[in-house]
Amino acid sequence: MRVVADIPNPDMKVTLLNWNGKYLIKLEKGDFEQTYKISEMDVMGDAGAKELLDEDFLEATLNRFNDMRDAFVSTVRRNNG
Structure with missing residues (x-):
């Protein structure tokens, strides 16, 4: 596995x-x-892959992280009383 880039965020x-x-x-x-x-x-190569990491995509993934956290906290509360 090759690391192409660490993208600052x-x-x-x-x-x-x-x-x-x-x-x-x-x-x-x-x-x-x-x-x-x-x-x-x-x-189109490494540059084309990097272009996918636009502001809209990263914002959507950040929202998804919030949804993931909320779902996990909910299941922990339901199942650990």
Whole structure:
């Protein structure tokens, strides 16, 4: 697995990787992680993969992290009384 880039972001860790014919966009915030896989055939090299990391996409993933946290907190409360 090759690290293509660590993308600076104040809200989460964003890493672009290349592995087995795919680009992986790995986002981490606290205890939560999201990974998106894109075929190398669907983008124009490393630069094309980086272009996918636009403001709208990153904002949507940040909102998803909030939803993930809320869902996890809810299940812990339901199941740990």
